[in-house]
Amino acid sequence: MGKTIQSFSESPEIVALLGEASIKGFQNGKYPLGVAACAKHYLGDGGRKFGTGMNRNLDRGNTVASEEEIRAIHLFPYTVAVSNGVKTIMASFSKLNGEFMHQNAQYIDGVLKKELGFKGFVVSDWKAIDELPGRYEDAVRNAIMAGVDMVMVPDDYEKFINTGKNSFPLRP
Numbered sequence: 001m002g003k004t005i006q007s008f009s010e011s012p013e014i015v016a017l018l019g020e021a022s023i024k025g026f027q028n029g030k031y032p033l034g035v036a037a038c039a040k041h042y043l044g045d046g047g048r049k050f051g052t053g054m055n056r057n058l059d060r061g062n063t064v065a066s067e068e069e070i071r072a073i074h075l076f077p078y079t080v081a082v083s084n085g086v087k088t089i090m091a092s093f094s095k096l097n098g099e100f101m102h103q104n105a106q107y108i109d110g111v112l113k114k115e116l117g118f119k120g121f122v123v124s125d126w127k128a129i130d131e132l133p134g135r136y137e138d139a140v141r142n143a144i145m146a147g148v149d150m151v152m153v154p155d156d157y158e159k160f161i162n163t164g165k166n167s168f169p170l171r172p
Contacts, residue, residue, distance in 0.1 A: 006040070006041070007046055010046065012072070012073050012074075012076040012077055013076075015077040016076060016077040016079075016080035016081075017080075019039060019077050019080060019081050019084075020080055020081070020084050022037060023037045023039070023081060023084045023085065023086050024084065027085065027086075027087065036087035036088050036120070037081075037086050037087055037088070038086070038087070038088040038089065038090055038123065039077070039078060039081040039086045039088070039089045039090070040089065040090035040092070040125075041090055041091070041092035041093070041094070041101075041125065042078060042089050042090065042091055042092055042101065042107075042108075042112065042122070043070070043074050043075060043078065043092060043096055043101060043104075043107050043111075043112075044063035044065065044070065044074045044092065044094060044096040044101070045063070045074075045092040045093075045094050046063075046074065047063035047064075047065055047069075047073065047074060048060075048061030048062060048063050048094050049061060049062060049063070049064060060093045060094055060131075061094050061095070062094065062095040062096075062097075062098060063094060063095070063096050063097070064097055064098075065096070065097065070096070075111070078112065078116070079116055082112075082116045082117065082118045086118075086120060087120040087121075088120050088121055088122070088123055089112065089118065089120065089121075089122050089123070090122075090123050090124070090125055091108065091122055091123070091124055091125060091128065091148060092125065093125050093128055093131065100132055100133075102124055102125075102128050102129065102132060102142075102143045102146065102148060103132060103139075103142040103143055103146050104146055105145060105146040105147060108122055108146045108147035108148065109146060109147035112147065113147055121149035121150055122147055122148050122149050122150070123148070123149065123150045123151075123152065124143065124148050124150065124151045124152050125152065126152050126154065127152065127153070127154060127155070128143075128151075128152070129143055129151055129153070129160075136159070136163060137163050137166070137167060140160065140163045140164065140167060141167045141168075144164075144167070144168065
């Protein structure tokens with residue numbers, strides 16, 4: 001039982017069709033008439049098994065799927081979104097086969113950016129970095145290295161900035 005809210009359907013074909021129309025609707029035109037569409041929640045969010053998330057958060061959990069299922073069901077709408085020029089994609093809070101999506105370099109950097117050729121930016125979900133396991137510094141570094149381009153840090157942005165400076169120092 002996956003997440004049925006924030007989606008057009010449980011059918012990958014319907015999600016792809018309506019997602020394509022939404023992308024064209026949002027992005028048709030030049031600023032200020034057009035906006036950057038965001039396809040979310042990448043990847044596997046709708047396949048989460050009931051009872052695998054944290055009790056306080058209904059949008060967390062784990063999707064367990066074969067590579068074939070991932071590509072046919074969960075990835076398909078994103079291939080359509082990327083081919084239609086979606087500007088942003090939001091990573092899912094959930095896990096895919098036990099790995100937090102925000103740290104999943106195989107699917108963010110490898111599949112989304114390299115294989116599908118996504119040229120926009122990947123945004124984290126709201127405060128998602130705070131929920132990753134381990135030290136905060138490692139969570140930030142792992143998410144960025146996995147391919148997350150923008151991190152939503154609504155509260156302690158100074159901590160995030162300082163962590164980023166220490167983890168990814170700028171060259172002189």
